[in-house]
Amino acid sequence: MSYSDHFSIANLPYGIASTTTGAHRESAVVTRLEDKVVFLADLTLDVSDQAAAAFSQPTLNSLAALSKSELQQIREKLRSALSDSSVVEKHGFKLEDVVLHLPIAVAGFTDFSCSKEHVLNAGEAVFGKRNLPPGFLHYPVGYAGTSSTVVVSGTPVQRPNGVYRAGETIEYGASRAMDYELEFAAIIGKPTKMGDSVKLEDADDHIFGLVLLNDWSARDIQGLEMVPLGPMNGKSFATSISPWVVTLDALEPFATKAPAKEYPVSVFLHEKKENPSYDIKLEAEIIRDGKSTKICTANVSWMYWTFRDLVVQKTINGCNLNTGDILATGTVSGVGDDEHGCLLELTKGGRVEITLADGAKSTYLQDGDGIRMTANCGGGVGFGDCTGFLTPARPL
Template structure:
C-alpha cells in the first residue's frame, strides 16, 4: 500500500526477520521488498563499508549502527543506492524477502523516551477542550515542554493492545476504576538519537542534527479520562503508559533533505542556547490519520510537521541543556501534530472538543472516542519516493 514511499531516494533502516531469515537483523526496504543488510555483507556486496558497520548489521537492533558517525550512515546509504541500480533479482538468494513474508520489529532498544508538546495549535485546542479556554502554559513560548514516558510499553506498528483500565470520574463525578471510556490517539513524529552524549554534556543547536539518527512515526495512545484525573500536579502516568506505537522504518535526515524548510517564527526571544542560526530547521512532511473499522477507513486528520512551533533540533538541545545525557536509541517525540484548520486536529480530544461532539465514519457510524476493534493508521509523506509508510495499532477489549 505504501510501496511508493520507499524508492531508492529513501533507504530507510529497520530490524526484520522471516521464516527464511529467522534471526532479527538490520534491513532496508525498496518498494515492497525487504533487503537484509547482514546477507549483503556476507556476500561482500558492501565491502566498501568499514568493519564496524558490517558487524552492526547482524545485531538484533540498530543501536550499534545508529551510534556510528553520520559519515558512515551516509556511506552506507550511498553504497545501497549504487547497489540498487541493478535489479533486486540479481542479488544472491536469501538477501531479499517480500514485505508480506517479513516480521518487522522495534528498530532500536530505547532506554529513555521523552514526549514533548511542540504544537501551539494543539495546546490551545486542548486547553479549550479541557479548561474551556484557549491558553498557553507559562513556559510554552520559552522552551519545549515535555514529560518522561515509559519505554517498556513501546510497541511496533501492527501490534494490538488491550484497552487500559484506571481511575477516572464517571458521569456523576464519582471516582471509579474500570476500562477507559475516552481512548484517544495522538499523531506524532519522533527522532531517534544516534550519537550519544555524556552526563553533564550539552548539545549546541548547530550540532543537534549530528545526534539524530533519523525519524519514525509515533502514536502516543492516551486514556483521556484517566489522564485528566491524574495530571495535577505531576503530569500523565497511567493515562499514557499502557501503549505507544512506533513505525518500523527509520527515515534518515539525508533522505529528507528535499523536504527541509524554514520553521515557524518565534513569538518571543528565546534563551541563547535555543537560538538556531540555521533557519532551515523543519520539514514539509504531510501526515494523515485514518480510523479503520469493519474494513472501512475514514480520514480523521491531515496535518503537517511544519506547523510545529518547536523543532527537533530544539528538542535535542533542550533535553541536554541541564546536562541530561542522551543515549543511543533514545526517543524524543513532538507531541500531537495539529494545525490551525478543523481537519488538522491530531487527536480526538481536539476533534470532538473534549467529547462534546461526535464525528461520522465512512460507513455511517459515529464516534467520539476510539471503540474496541477500531484501528488507527498514521502515515506520512515527505517528498516523491520518500515517506514513512504506516504506523498502525488496533484496540482489543479490556481484560475484565
C-alpha cells in the same frame, strides 16, 4: 496498502526484520526499496567491521551509534548496490514474507509539546480556555514517557484499566475515553555524556532518523492524574512507532522553515539554520468494521519547535542522550477542523460526535477500532504507516 511509493531509492530507511524460514530467522538490519526488503548483511558493501557487525544485530542501536560520516558512507554504498536491479532481485524479500520488529531497543522516551495549535485546542477541550502553558513560548516543554511499552506498528493495543472521574464520583474500570495522538519522533544515534549539553548547531549529529509515533492516551485516566505531576497511567500502557526509521539524509531535500518565533528565546535556542524543519505530510484514519475514515491531515513543518530544539532542550541541564532514545513531538495539529491530531481535539473532549465513512456517529475509540497514521514527503520518500488496533480491557 504497502506504500511502495514511499520507498524509492531516494529513501532507503532502516528497519529490523526476520523471516519465518531460511537464513534470516534471527532478526537483523534491513532496508526497503519499493516492496522489497533487503537484509544488509546479504550485500557486499565494503564497510568497517563495526558496521558489518551492526548489520547482524536484532536492533538498530549499534548501527545508529556509528558516526554520521560513516552512516553517510554506508548510505551511499547501499544506494549504489541497490541501484543494480539484479541485486535487488537476488537479495530482496517480498514485504509480505518478512516480519518487521521494533526497530530500536528504546533507551529513554521523552515527549514534548511542539504544536501550538494542539496545546490551544486541547486546553479548550479540557478547560474551556485557549491558553498556552507558561513555558510554551520559551522552550519545548516536555515530560518523560515510558520506554518499556513502546511497540512496533501492528502490535495490538489493550484498552487500559484505571481510575477516573465518572460524573460526580471516582470509578475504577476500563477507560471510556480511548484516544490516539498523531506524533513524530527523532531516534537518537550519537550519545552524550551526563553533564554535557548539545549546541543547536550540532543537534542533527545526534539524530539517527525519524519515525511516526502514536501516543495512545486514555483521556479519563489522564484527566484525574495530570495535576500536578503530568500524564502517567493515562499513557504508559502503550506507544506505537512505525517500523522504518528514515534518515535525516533522506529528508534533507524536504528541509523547510519552522514557524517564526513569536517571543524571544534564550540564546541556546537561537537557530541559524535556514530550514531547520521538514515538509512531511501526515494523515490519520480511524478504521472501524473494515472501513476507513480520514480524521486528520497535518504537516511536521507546522510545529513551533523542531527536532533540533528538542535535542538541545533535553540536554541543556546536563541530562545525557543515549543511543535509542526517542524524542517525540507531542500531537501535531493545525488550525483547521480537519487538522486535529487527536480525538480530544476533534470531539472537543468527547462532547461532539464525528461522522464515520459509513454514517455512524462516534467520539472516542471502540474496542476493535484501528488508527492508521501515514507520513509522506513525496518524491519517493515517506514513512509508510503506523497502525494499531484496540483490544478489550483486561477483566477487572
